Amino acid sequence: MQWLRQALQQRFDDEQIPWDELWLGQAVMLSYRSRCVRDRVGAVMVTDANLVIASSYNGAPPTFSGDTGQKCREWCPRATATAPGVAGKPGYEDCYATHAETSAVRRAPHVDRLTTTRLYVSRVPCYNCAKEIAGARVTHGLIEVVAPLSHESIVQHGDVNRSVEFLARCDVKVRLV
Secondary structure, X not given: OHHHHHHHHHHOOOOOOOHHHHHHHHHHXXXXXXXXXXXXXXXXXXXXXXXXXXXXXXXXXXXXOOOOOXXXXXXXXXXXXXXXXXXXXXXXXXXXXXXXXXXXXXXXXXXXXXXXXXXXXXXXXXXXXXXXXXXXHHHHOEEEEEEOOOHHHHHHHOOXXXXXXXXXXXXXXXXXX
């Protein structure tokens, strides 16, 4: 962890790290727990008092017995179908993983409707996750999604505007940093 300390010290030598950068950084770090060969995503949900209420990364559900501890290409139908020499066009429905955003929202305890929660995601949520995030507003108050807008998000999910526009129509504030 020395490399991380050095990087942070260089960037924030005489100041505190801003909350948004801290939580986005934690989401990125969590994404490296994923064994997905296609995309690594992390998510952190915090209250308006900056208390973490849930965090997650994309991967097989905890109760899934087929996870061998190896990269998902060893056990996930979607990943194995993309291996060289394998025919077929796998889709989301072939993947065993739950997405980080959905998993974090489901793991979050009930939060008072007056509480503002923020969901920090290591990349722009896909459309299905956007629907889950918007649906969680009923029990989780106002959710603000903070995510980096990167080339990686566009490559993985095509038009990221679809997710962002949907969340806006559901009164979910989205900030792309």
